[in-house]
Amino acid sequence: xxxxxxxxxxxxxxxxxxxxxxxxxxxxxxxxxxxxxxxxxxxxxxxxxxxxxxxxxxxxxxxxxxxxxxxxxxxxxxxxxxxxxxxxxxxxxxxxxxxxxxxxxxxxxxxxxxxxxxxxxxxxxxxxxxxxxxxxxxxxxxxxxxxxxxxxxxxxxxxxxxxxxxxxxxxxxxxxxxxxxxxxxxxxxxxxxxxxxxxxxxxxxxxxxxxxxxxxxxxxxxxxxxxxxxxxxxxxxxxxxxxxxxxxxxxxxxxxxxxxxxxxxxxxxxxxxxxxxxxxxxxxxxxx
Amino acid sequence: xxxxxxxxxxxxxxxxxxxxxxxxxxxxxxxxxxxxxxxxxxxxxxxxxxxxxxxxxxxxxxxxxxxxxxxxxxxxxxxxxxxxxxxxxxxxxxxxxxxxxxxxxxxxxxxxxxxxxxxxxxxxxxxxxxxxxxxxxxxxxxxxxxxxxxxxxxxxxxxxxxxxxxxxxxxxxxxxxxxxxxxxxxxxxxxxxxxxxxxxxxxxxxxxxxxxxxxxxxxxxxxxxxxxxxxxxxxxxxxxxxxxxxxxxxxxxxxxxxxxxxxxxxxxxxxxxxxxxxxxxxxxxxxxxxxxxxxxxxxxxxxxxxxxxxxxxxxxxxxxxxxxxxxxxxxxxxxxxxxxxxxxxxxx
Numbered sequence: 001x002x003x004x005x006x007x008x009x010x011x012x013x014x015x016x017x018x019x020x021x022x023x024x025x026x027x028x029x030x031x032x033x034x035x036x037x038x039x040x041x042x043x044x045x046x047x048x049x050x051x052x053x054x055x056x057x058x059x060x061x062x063x064x065x066x067x068x069x070x071x072x073x074x075x076x077x078x079x080x081x082x083x084x085x086x087x088x089x090x091x092x093x094x095x096x097x098x099x100x101x102x103x104x105x106x107x108x109x110x111x112x113x114x115x116x117x118x119x120x121x122x123x124x125x126x127x128x129x130x131x132x133x134x135x136x137x138x139x140x141x142x143x144x145x146x147x148x149x150x151x152x153x154x155x156x157x158x159x160x161x162x163x164x165x166x167x168x169x170x171x172x173x174x175x176x177x178x179x180x181x182x183x184x185x186x187x188x189x190x191x192x193x194x195x196x197x198x199x200x201x202x203x204x205x206x207x208x209x210x211x212x213x214x215x216x217x218x219x220x221x222x223x224x225x226x227x228x229x230x231x232x233x234x235x236x237x238x239x240x241x242x243x244x245x246x247x248x249x250x251x252x253x254x255x256x257x258x259x260x261x262x263x264x265x266x267x268x269x270x271x272x273x274x275x276x277x278x279x280x281x282x283x284x285x286x287x288x
Numbered sequence: 289x290x291x292x293x294x295x296x297x298x299x300x301x302x303x304x305x306x307x308x309x310x311x312x313x314x315x316x317x318x319x320x321x322x323x324x325x326x327x328x329x330x331x332x333x334x335x336x337x338x339x340x341x342x343x344x345x346x347x348x349x350x351x352x353x354x355x356x357x358x359x360x361x362x363x364x365x366x367x368x369x370x371x372x373x374x375x376x377x378x379x380x381x382x383x384x385x386x387x388x389x390x391x392x393x394x395x396x397x398x399x400x401x402x403x404x405x406x407x408x409x410x411x412x413x414x415x416x417x418x419x420x421x422x423x424x425x426x427x428x429x430x431x432x433x434x435x436x437x438x439x440x441x442x443x444x445x446x447x448x449x450x451x452x453x454x455x456x457x458x459x460x461x462x463x464x465x466x467x468x469x470x471x472x473x474x475x476x477x478x479x480x481x482x483x484x485x486x487x488x489x490x491x492x493x494x495x496x497x498x499x500x501x502x503x504x505x506x507x508x509x510x511x512x513x514x515x516x517x518x519x520x521x522x523x524x525x526x527x528x529x530x531x532x533x534x535x536x537x538x539x540x541x542x543x544x545x546x547x548x549x550x551x552x553x554x555x556x557x558x559x560x561x562x563x564x565x566x567x568x569x570x571x572x573x574x575x576x577x578x579x580x581x582x583x584x585x586x587x588x589x590x591x592x593x594x595x596x597x598x599x600x601x602x603x604x605x606x607x608x609x610x611x612x613x614x615x616x617x618x619x620x621x622x623x624x625x626x627x628x629x630x631x632x633x634x635x636x
Contacts, residue, residue, distance in 0.1 A: 267464045
């Protein structure tokens with residue numbers, strides 16, 4: 001598109017989106033930054049002014065902060081580990097030829113389309129309920145008199161189970177797409193060279209998957225850092241809350257805007273470290 | 289694959305594959321079954337799902353008790369309007385990025401100069417706030433301060449080269465909602481940052497809380513980065529030579545876009561819309577925080593069942609099925625496009 005008129009038009013065609021996204025990205029961030037240094041409590045409107053770093057100080061000192069930070073890391077790490085390992089296995093399975101593969105693919109991908117509030121309540125009540133749930137039923141069938149109380153005893157694990165169920169299809173689908181782009185000739189060559197199944201997987205498949213696995217890890221990290229509905233709806237925020245939930249409860253229960261903003265900034269910094277890596281990776285791909 | 293597979297191997301993989309598929313799908317299947325049980329059967333021990341008398345009453349009760357139809361209307365409005373708005377914004381942007389790429393920044397200033405300008409603007413607003421004792425009681429002052437911070441950044445992004453702009457658009461999707469929750473909450477609220485009595489104008493009768501006027505732009509902005517990226521990858525696949533040929537034949541820019549480009553890009557646009565419909569439909573963080581009645585979508589509607597009275601599983605299941613069925617079907621149709629939309633072109 002060499003014509004000058006088109007070039008000029010193209011420049012302006014970009015403007016509305018850039019302006020809208022820029023407002024969305026920078027205005028809340030600037031305000032969060034501003035609030036994080038203020039004394040600002042919705043229940044105490046007269047107490048205002050510069051707070052220095054005290055919001056951060058009290059946020060760090062909040063006993064929930066360390067706990068929720070650990071919960072955040074555990075949730076992200078656990079779900080990613082489960083979905084990447086499970087995703088590779090599922091992708092390898094779906095890459096085989098068998099009867100009804102298309103339907104199985106649909107069944108496997110389905111959890112990804114379920115809204116988080118539905119999957120939370122279904123898992124909490126119908127599946128993991130300690131008396132009437134399906135797991136309780138199965139445990140009784142195996143002879144356990146006292147079925148395990150998942151959400152009572154292991155709230156973080158239960159939340160992780162729900163999140164992993166939702167994200168496993170995503171990992172599997174992306175890794176499957178990558179697997180299918182594996183060169184047929186390479187497969188045949190490996191077979192001819194007498195590579196056994198394990199060596200074929202270890203030296204051909206796994207290196208081929210390393211890049212998509214990185215992408216899955218980065219994108220899932222960004223989304224799972226923000227897990228919220230699963231924690232709020234199952235009402236385990238006090239035990240298995242993460243950083244996002246802590247910010248929410250500072251705003252909602254304590255009405256402390258300054259503290260909540262300080263927490264929000266910490267979340268932004270955490271997410272930015274991951275997204276910088278992802279943006280770099282995507283950028284490299286853009287140039288080729 | 290040219291090699292033949294032994295029937296035994298196929299049989300084993302069929303068994304394993306179906307087992308795994310059924311296990312993954314089982315919670316959804318179980319919910320569907322429970323939706324047609326009577327309430328006491330849903331709790332009966334041991335669970336029986338073959339002997340239970342089927343019933344449709346749960347669906348009627350859900351509608352009667354919590355007005356399902358209203359939430360469906362809200363969700364549909366939210367999804368359609370935000371998708372339409374995102375299309376209007378994203379098509380020109382993606383067209384510009386794909387067909388008029390810039391190798392160099394169009395501004396004469398270097399990146400460091402832009403950063404210096406942004407820091408200077410932030411410094412000026414800092415001093416202004418300091419002088420005003422950290423209060424912003426004046427509407428105009430607030431707007432000026434915000435513009436001071438935001439405008440340089442916007443101009444910088446706007447003039448960057450194409451890959452720089454694209455990556456910046458991607459990075460806006462990475463912003464954690466926890467970082468934006470507080471300001472958005474206060475902007476939307478009555479007597480918050482915007483909708484209050486400013487002296488010369490009284491805005492305290494308005495707010496954006498629990499209203500589609502607030503939710504639609506918000507969801508649009510949430511999905512806009514994915515929208516632009518996906519459209520960009522589809523537009524990139526259209527050979528420029530075809531567009532040039534139409535220009536040789538004397539087509540105007542308008543005709544070139546509407547008659548040549550759009551028909552070729554239509555499948556891509558459709559699958560972009562489908563993915564974003566799914567994302568908007570399932571959005572939960574902002575719906576749970578910013579709506580509670582009038583503009584509440586289905587994800588909020590379901591969350592109401594988290595603190596129920598008495599036996600409620602059959603009703604919960606019926607409500608869940610009604611909330612997920614439409615999007616599950618759309619998802620099945622668009623699953624092949626999902627990879628493109630959710631990896632930002634990093635996996636091919």
